[in-house]
Amino acid sequence: MLQRNLDDDDACAAVVARFVAEDEKNAVTVDQAASGLTGAISLSSRFMRESFARFPELLLMDTTHKTNRNNYQLCTFMVADEYGDGRVVQHSVFETNGDWHMTKALDHLVRTNADAVQSLWSTKISRMFPRVRVLICHFHVIKYLKLSSGKNHTADSIDREALDNIEHNMVYARSEEVYTEERESLRILCQRANILKFFYYMERNWHDCQDKWVMNRRAKLPHFSTHTNNPLESFFGKLKGVVSSQSTMHELLKATISHQRRVVNEVVHRNKIEQRINPSYDAELRMVLRFTTHYIADKIAGQYASALNKADRFQFEEDAESDSVVVHGRNSSYNLGLAAFSCTCGFSCAMRLPCQHMMAYRHKSPKFSTVITVEMIADSSVDLSRIGFQFHLFKRKRYAEEGSSDDADEDPWLTAAERYKEACRLTHAIKDELADVTSEREFRETSAIPVNIDNSHWCAIVAHIREKRLAYYDPTENSETVLAHVCRDLCVSGFDKFKVVNDPRPIQFDGHNCGVYILLKFWSTVWTHISDSFQLPDLSSLTALEKLRYEMLHYILNGNTENRVTATETEVEDTCTATNEEESKDA
Structure with a gap:
């Protein structure tokens, strides 16, 4: 490649330019120091930014050295994902671990969505994130306390071991009472070992900032059982298997970008091939x-x-x-x-x-x-x-419209009446679309048998005549045994040589809209790939109520409300009144 004939500076510029050109959502910031040299380089890919937006509660950060011949330090930001692993959301390479360089790295992070962060593992950055709780890694706290207690202080081996135990117990204190007891034990031990200077050091520097390092003070935070920066240390260990203190800057940047590409591929393929089965679960x-x-x-x-x-x-x-x-x-x-x-x-x-x-x-x-x-x-x-069905079907958040005041009422949940109206609209929309299916062959080949369990929950059995298959479906998977028995009885009483199978999708995530899922299940059986085939019609020729039906149908199939045409309440009322009058005449 041409990069082989470039010096390290030009090679770095080529790596950065190629990274930005790969995706419009990839972001790179290069800051120049007062000396005229590059002071900091921060980069984050589309996948990094999406990961940060999805897992904003906890952000870990740490720096490492000996990754390049220029002695630049690598600062990595990481979040905790749904697998319990760490996921990198930003890399920053800077000249030295100073306030100016750290500020530039944080400035790049702020441009994503810093307000969403609730816990941050670092020090010296409280002023950058005034709404964030800053926590210190427990491993580094214990390590630093051991160094501080042993520096300029003498104690025998017994006192040394007791002192280490007290420091450990103070860090992992589960209540204020436990911390107070260990604090008093520390004072007595320091007085007996003639190292009161260390106790005064603890009182002056650590006692007033318990929120950052005592376990009890972080109990109400979303820390996801992460109290150390072990995920970052693991990442640095893997990275240093590729780069070393003799590597060039562009080799370091290429290594971090290549690692991110592998992570993206691993996440995608992990979702495709991972088996979600546990026989011990109910x-x-x-x-x-x-x-x-x-x-x-x-x-x-x-x-x-x-x-x-x-x-x-x-x-x-x-x-x-x-x-x-x-x-x-x-x-x-x-x-x-x-x-x-x-x-x-x-x-x-x-x-x-x-x-x-x-x-x-x-x-x-x-x-x-x-x-x-x-x-x-x-x-x-x-x-x-x-999930084969939209997750936010009956759970939505009402955010203030653009330009509205910050004090707007935000109710994150639908009321029971609203859920009922949504379910009714879905039901009527599905019925209308089923009526438009003109192929008689599809109806002859497939039949749906609604099954009511305990007069409170709807399930279904779909009979595939040509394939000789009975598929039973429970949206909540709570009545599978009953449905299996019903299918076997049907095989004896008329569906001879039919195969009985369980068809578990789509999944119902609430306890009161099973009928909607049953209708959608049958419709999806008759008309395959409905989510790919369905498109909004010309809404200008529809009544107001039909508009609402099509919008809701488009939402549950595609997860968005593009090309939305909202009907006014007056139009809906007029349409409903006209519909009722027609039904009265027919009656």
Whole structure:
């Protein structure tokens, strides 16, 4: 290549230019220092920026050296993904680890979406992120405390071991009482070993900033059980297998970009080939595993088992006015927010997943048919590539329109009445589209048999006549055994030599719209590839109610509302009135 004949500076420029030309969403910032040399180079690809937007709760950062012959340091920003692994969201190479260079790296990060970050693992950057909680890696805290306690202080081996234990216990203190006890133990030990200077150092430099390093102070933050920067250290170890202190700058940049390309390919292929099966799971956990990863499902499974075992031990105090529940256990109490599926316990705050208290309440309450629903799981933990149906079907956020005030009311959930109206529109839209299918052969070859379970839940059995196959479908996977028995009975009573199979998609994520899914299931069987084939018609020739139907249908099939033509409430009322008058005349 031409790059072989270029010096290191021109080769770096060629690598950066090629990276920017690959995708319009790739971003690179080059900052020049006062000396005239390149002070900092920051780059982030489209995949990095999308990862940062999807997992904004926790951001890890660290720097490493000995990656190039110019002694530039590599600063990497990383988030925690749905597999429990670290995912790089930005690389910055700068001349030295100074305030100016760090500011330039953070400026590049701010241009993405810094306001979404809630926890940040670093120091010296609080002024750049005033709304962010800055946390320090526990590994580095313990390492630095050991160095500080041993510097200029003498203690015998017994006191040294006791001092290390106290420092460790202070870092991982689970409550204020434990921290206070360990703090007093540290004072007594330092006084006995004649190293009170270290105790005064701790009081002066560490006691007033417990929010950054004590475990108890970060219990209510979404840290996802990540208390060290081990994912970053693992990445640096792999990178240094490719580059070294003798590498050129353009070799370092090429290595980081090549690593990112491999990560993208791994994520794409992992979603395609990974098996989501666990024979030890029951129906509820199997449904969770269908739209999440094994890592997320295992976290929920532990809480699910505890919820079923401890449901009788908890006492629930409901507050109808505030739509909340107080859960009383043996030693502590927690508040449940039913609308937001939130809990004040450490697991719910840290993992953004359903905890044992919420699941125990749903298990004991007769108001709920399922213990776990998809709305209880954070959007970032849901693997959308595994879902054959739109995830946000009955869960939407109302953001203020562009140009509206910041104080606009934002209700993240649909009310029961709104959900009912949405379901009715979907049902009528699907019926109308089925009526437009003119092929009699398709109807002769496929038949749908609705099945009602316990007068509360709709399922379906689809008979494929030509293929001699009976496919049973339960949107929530809670009645598969019953449907299988029904299919076997049908094989005996008329569908001779038919094969019985389970057809589990699309997945229902709520507990009250099974009829919509049954109609959509049958329609998708009759008309294959509906999401690819369906296009919005000319809305100008339709009535207002028909516009609403087509818009909702287009939304659930394509996940967007492009070419949207919204009908006014007056038009809808006029259309509904005219429809009712026609029905009265026909009657």
